[in-house]
Amino acid sequence: MLGLASRLRALSDAELRHVIGVRGVSASGIHDFFDLAEALLHPDSIQLALSHLDRSVLAVLAVAGECTSADSAPSLHAVAGRLSALSSAEVTAVDVAARADSLDALLLTVRADGCCIPYDAVSAHLAKWPAQGLPGAADLAITVSPAAVAAVPDADIPFIDQLAAERAFSVVSSIAELVNELSREPARELSRGGLGLPDTKRLAAIMTVEIELVAPIVALAARADLLARSDGYWMETEAGEAWLLQGTTSRWAALAAAWQAALPPIVADILPRQAGLFWGEALSGFIAWLYPAGGEWMQTQLAEFARDAELIGITAHDTTSTAGASVLRGDPEAAVATMVAALPTEVGAVYLQHDLSMVSPGPLAPSIDARLRGMADVESRELASSYRITAASVNRALAAGEDAKSLLAFLASISLTGIPQPVDYLINESAARYGRVRVGTLAEDAALALSYVSSADAALLNTIAVDQTLAPLGLVRADDGERLLSRFGGDAVFWALSDARYPVAAENEHGEIVHLRRHQVARITETPPKDPALNLVEKLRAGDGHGVSVADAWLARQLDSAIKAKQTILVSIAMPGGSVVDYLLQPASVSNGRFRARDRRADIERTLPLKSILSITPAP
Numbered sequence: 001m002l003g004l005a006s007r008l009r010a011l012s013d014a015e016l017r018h019v020i021g022v023r024g025v026s027a028s029g030i031h032d033f034f035d036l037a038e039a040l041l042h043p044d045s046i047q048l049a050l051s052h053l054d055r056s057v058l059a060v061l062a063v064a065g066e067c068t069s070a071d072s073a074p075s076l077h078a079v080a081g082r083l084s085a086l087s088s089a090e091v092t093a094v095d096v097a098a099r100a101d102s103l104d105a106l107l108l109t110v111r112a113d114g115c116c117i118p119y120d121a122v123s124a125h126l127a128k129w130p131a132q133g134l135p136g137a138a139d140l141a142i143t144v145s146p147a148a149v150a151a152v153p154d155a156d157i158p159f160i161d162q163l164a165a166e167r168a169f170s171v172v173s174s175i176a177e178l179v180n181e182l183s184r185e186p187a188r189e190l191s192r193g194g195l196g197l198p199d200t201k202r203l204a205a206i207m208t209v210e211i212e213l214v215a216p217i218v219a220l221a222a223r224a225d226l227l228a229r230s231d232g233y234w235m236e237t238e239a240g241e242a243w244l245l246q247g248t249t250s251r252w253a254a255l256a257a258a259w260q261a262a263l264p265p266i267v268a269d270i271l272p273r274q275a276g277l278f279w280g281e282a283l284s285g286f287i288a289w290l291y292p293a294g295g296e297w298m299q300t301q302l303a304e305f306a307r308d309a310e311l312i313g314i315t316a317h318d319t320t321s322t323a324g325a326s327v328l329r330g331d332p333e334a335a336v337a338t339m340v341a342a343l344p345t346e347v348g349a350v351y352l353q354h355d356l357s358m359v360s361p362g363p364l365a366p367s368i369d370a371r372l373r374g375m376a377d378v379e380s381r382e383l384a385s386s387y388r389i390t391a392a393s394v395n396r397a398l399a400a401g402e403d404a405k406s407l408l409a410f411l412a413s414i415s416l417t418g419i420p421q422p423v424d425y426l427i428n429e430s431a432a433r434y435g436r437v438r439v440g441t442l443a444e445d446a447a448l449a450l451s452y453v454s455s456a457d458a459a460l461l462n463t464i465a466v467d468q469t470l471a472p473l474g475l476v477r478a479d480d481g482e483r484l485l486s487r488f489g490g491d492a493v494f495w496a497l498s499d500a501r502y503p504v505a506a507e508n509e510h511g512e513i514v515h516l517r518r519h520q521v522a523r524i525t526e527t528p529p530k531d532p533a534l535n536l537v538e539k540l541r542a543g544d545g546h547g548v549s550v551a552d553a554w555l556a557r558q559l560d561s562a563i564k565a566k567q568t569i570l571v572s573i574a575m576p577g578g579s580v581v582d583y584l585l586q587p588a589s590v591s592n593g594r595f596r597a598r599d600r601r602a603d604i605e606r607t608l609p610l611k612s613i614l615s616i617t618p619a620p
Contacts, residue, residue, distance in 0.1 A: 004037040004107065004119065013537050019107055020533040024048055027536040034557050036540065040107055041121040049106050050126070051294035052266070055140050058126075058292070059083055060099040061108060062137035064116045065123030073115040076100060086141035135292050146285050149277040152319055157276045164321035165342035168313030169363075172251045173381055174207040175221045179240045180373060181206045186233035195234070208381065213311075220308055224258035230522035237522050245366050248343050253336050255312050256327045259305070267301050272320050273328040279306055279318040313339075344383060352415040354422050358387040368414055374400055375407055389423060392501045394430040399498065399505065401515040404431035435505035435513055436460060437497060441490040449485035451493045452478065453504075460502075469500050491516065558616045559587045559595050568600055568619040573612050583608075584619060 008016065019025075023040060030036050039045055050058065063082045067074035074082075076093045079100075083091040100116040103109040109118045118126075130136040152160070187199035194215060195203070203218070204211045218234065221227045226240035243251055263271075270287065272279065284299060291298050309315045314324030323342070326335035347362040350372075358376065361384055369385070375397035376387040397407060404427050412419055437455045453475065455461040465475055465484055473496055475484040486493050490506060494516060497504040505513045562569050568586045575581055583606065585597035596607045 003110070004040065005033040007107070007110075008033045008036055008040075013541070016537050016540070017531070017533040019105075020536055022049075022106065025533075025536070027532055027539070030536060030540075032557075033540060036536075041119060043121075043125050046108070046122055046125045047293065049108060051291070051297065053102075053294075054290050055135075055292060056095075056143075057099045057102055058135075059086075059137065059140035060096055060116065061103055061118055061122070062126050062140050064100075064109065065118045065126055066137055068117055068123065073112070073117045075115050077114075079116060083141050086138050087143050089143050129293075140292070146289055147282055149272045149279065149286075150282050151274075152276045152278060154276065156319075157322065160276065160316045160319050161322050161338070161342060163316035164313035164323060165339065166313075167311065167316060168252045168323075168339060169248065169343055169383075171217065171220070171311050171313075172248055172255070173363075174209055174217055175226065175255070176244060176251070177207045177378075177381055178203060178217060178221055179226050179236050179244060182227060182234055183236040183241070186230075186235045188233050189229055216307060216311060220255060220259070220311060223262055224254050226254075228522040235522035244370060247346060247366060248363060249336055249339050252312065252339055252343070253332060256314065256323075256335060257332060259308055259312060259314065260327050260330075263305060264301060267298070267305060268328070271328055273325055275320050275322040275325040277320045279309075279315060279320070349414050349416050350387075352411060352417050352420060352423060354420040356389045356422055356426065358389070358415075360385050371410060375402065375410075389426060390501070391426065391430050391503075392498060394427055395434060395498055395501070395503060398431060398434045399494070399515060400517045404428050430503070433503035435503065437464065437502050437504040438507045438511075439490050439494040439497065439504055440507045440509070442485075449487055451486050451488060451490040453484040453486070453493060453497070454482065464497070464502065467500065470496060472496075555610050555613050555616065559590050562616075563587045563589065570617045570619050571597075571608075572614040572616075573608060574614055575612075580614060 008019075011019065019040075020036075023045060025036065025039050025045065030039060050061075053061075060079060060083070063079050063086070064074050067078060067082060076096045080091045080093045080096045083096070096116070100109065100111060103116065103118075104111040107119075108122050109116050111117075181203060185202075187195050187203060190196055195218070200211055200214045203214050207214070207217065209217065218227065221240070222234075224239075224243075225237055226243050227234050228237045229235075243254060246254070260268075270283075270290070272283070284302070287298050287302060306315070306318070309324065310318070313321055314327055315321060320328070323335045323338040326332070326338060344363055346365045347360055348365045348368055350358040350360045350364070352358050357379070358372070363383065364372070364385060372387050376389045376393050379386045379388050394407070407427050408419060408424065411423065436457055437453060437460065439451060439453055441451050442449055453461070453464060455464075461482075461484065464470060465477065473486045473488055473493055475486050477483075478485050494504060494506050506516050508514050558569075561567075566586070568584060571583050571585050573581050573583060583597075584600045585606065586600060587595055587597040588605075589596045590610070593610050594607055595610060596605065598604075599606050
């Protein structure tokens with residue numbers, strides 16, 4: 001432990017932070033470098049580090065441990081020779097050196113003079129593996145691995161690609177609906193994490209997916225920065241808003257790129273990068289063989305990314321698709337080219353019908369779809385989407401700044417069936433009625449009310465006052481009897497009235513109509529992530545005794561432990577003449593480079609300098 005503590009103390013702050021991070025050390029109970037060294041050599045910490053190492057690295061560690069003795073340290077050539085003998089295959093010193101470097105970086109071994117020397121605690125822990133059902137040095141050295149993947153017949157690949165394209169289109173459509181819905185009505189994140197059941201059901205219905213797929217799809221969208229949490233709610237981001245205006249293939253490419261970027265390198269290295277390879281039990285078995293102590297965490301990571309790969313078409317039926325293989329090889333252009341050929345072509349026209357519905361003969365171009373959503377409600381989102389124009393949806397478009405002329409001109413430009421008379425009548429009638437009800441915001445000093453509702457039509461205002469669907473707004477008559485007051489803000493009151501299909505408009509303090517858009521974007525504030533490793537490094541540096549050698553600090557630590565345990569110890573002291581005297585002492589205190597103790601043999605108190613101590617051992 002003394003050697004490891006000295007090594008830790010000599011590391012730079014950056015190196016120390018890295019070690020603490022990769023070894024997963026908790027700051028709890030660590031006050032100095034000896035505590036940190038003790039934590040790193042604890043069996044649980046060692047096992048955690050070993051669980052992230054593959055067989056080839058573990059084999060070097062195990063063989064180096066077996067070859068280490070009190071009077072000899074194994075050279076890299078010696079380790080390579082032993083591994084070659086165990087595996088019946090040539091292992092070079094260069095191969096061993098690369099693996100030894102990774103072990104040294106994890107502070108599991110010491111690299112010195114061309115040797116690889118494991119810490120005693122590490123070797124002792126690894127020696128217990130066979131009794132725990134884990135491989136020993138001889139088994140670890142075996143290089144013959146089980147087959148990682150199996151290939152499907154070449155004739156099946158077109159079917160895999162077709163299914164992958166269908167899933168890609170489906171998830172892109174679902175996420176588009178999700179982003180649109182959360183821009184209109186955010187979903188609350190529970191304090192314990194995840195979405196509440198009401199929001200989950202709402203989003204499942206909007207996306208037309210099973211309820212258990214909501215969380216994975218939300219995670220996919222968040223990974224691509226299309227959604228973000230803001231003030232405890234999931235909302236659309238600016239990136240999500242821009243994504244909605246892209247074509248289907250570009251949308252898919254963004255999801256696939258985010259999936260690939262999130263892949264841990266250790267997972268990415270073992271995934272099959274050729275179309276038609278099956279991610280089944282063979283891959284799970286290969287992972288269990290390759291990481292004999294880390295199968296569980298590795299399988300968990302693989303399961304998460306394999307699930308998402310199925311959702312976005314990287315795989316289909318656990319088999320790599322042609323586009324997915326391109327993504328895994330880091331060739332997004334080839335992946336996009338494959339998807340362009342497989343995904344349905346976007347259209348720019350609709351069939352506008354007398355019943356106020358619209359049907360697209362294929363997936364609509366994003367710019368057209370976005371504008372249609374502003375003036376119509378989405379009824380179904382399949383390969384051929386359908387929309388419906390209502391008085392409320394027209395009022396929503398008018399509130400956003402459209403007018404009857406612009407709405408009719410847009411519909412005429414995309415309709416394959418002209419403008420049916422009922423559509424023309426509804427739009428013109430809604431535009432004529434627009435603004436009969438006004439909503440405004442009251443001054444900040446207004447008592448108990450934040451907004452008002454007014455109308456020149458007294459009967460209409462009376463209807464609003466008794467409308468039970470608006471009861472949550474808490475509308476009450478103003479003293480003048482000409483307005484209704486609400487304790488909610490103007491935006492909330494406006495959209496409640498709009499949803500209830502009243503011809504409502506928002507106005508400013510001058511009575512002029514202002515345009516509103518029901519659109520909420522997440523406010524993301526960049527906050528530097530907490531780095532517990534940095535805090536621990538600062539704590540260690542602050543508590544490190546300046547000018548005190550590690551050896552003296554180690555002696556002081558041993559003496560402190562003996563004091564706390566009221567333990568008698570045998571202390572070897574170097575005398576001025578060069579002789580060594582052993583004292584049987586019960587330490588009492590340590591300060592200023594000296595320690596005070598009770599001599600158990602002479603029954604007197606002694607005060608001795610720490611620098612004179614040669615060794616400390618527990619009393620027999």
